[in-house]
Amino acid sequence: MAAANAFTWGSLLTPLSHTMEHYGVDSHMGIDLMFTSGLLMVLAYFGGKKFRKNQMAEPTGKLDFATFFEIVIGGLYNFTKNSIGDKAKSVFFLTGTFAGFIFFNNAVGLIPGFNPPTDQFNTTIVLGLMTFIAYNVLGIREHGFSYVKQFLGPAWYLAWLMLPIELISHIVRPISLALRLFGNITGDHKVGGVFFGLAPLIVPLPFLGLGLFVAGIQTFVFLLLTLVYMQMAVSHDH
Secondary structure (H helix, E strand, O other): OOOOOOOOHHHHOHHHHHHHHHOOOOHHHHHHHHHHHHHHHHHHHHHHOHHHOOOOOOOOOOOOHHHHHHHHHHHHHHHHHHHHHHHHHHHHHHHHHHHHHHHHHHHHHHOOOOOOHHHOHHHHHHHHHHHHHHHHHHHHHHHHHHHHHHHOOOOHHHHHHHHHHHHHHHHHHHHHHHHHHHHHHHHHHHHHHHHHHHOOOOOOHHHHHHHHHHHHHHHHHHHHHHHHHHHHHHOOOO
């Protein structure tokens, strides 16, 4: 777990760092994001290799990498389906990506020399805005122009009051998603970094386990709230 101003693997890639900084990108965050994105692509390639073959992939009865990958993806899909029903097929590309991307970017800070990109607000606010756009697009696709009625309240004579309240509520959603993820991962990373600096052997182990737990919980919370917003957007009970 990399403490502030400590060694990072990104510091070894000076030319790449300079290029990123030239374009206004935080080089440490950018390099860590590249690492986790590359790791996810490698996992997706090898995890799905068995299922890209022409023949049917038969169960082997063994918990190999492909089977584990299938269990994880299947679990995420069922979680999405249980939340928003038949809309799961159209949004799973996003919710599944969120789950993998957020978890690995949370957990990468447990590796010495890496910082979790999700302890940067400019990373988490992008994720929050993606959720905001996704659930509103889903709501418009489901209801058409009638989606606007969700912002006007249960009675037409209350529209003048409900519209600003609903608009503020929706605008706050991506910000609250971003702040929650940013704050929890930053706090966990700082605590772990302090104990790692004080005693780099044995003592930090419980905090590494806690860090992995926090990475998973914060991924679950972000995904759950995203699905709640999607379910509310497509709901007809308004």
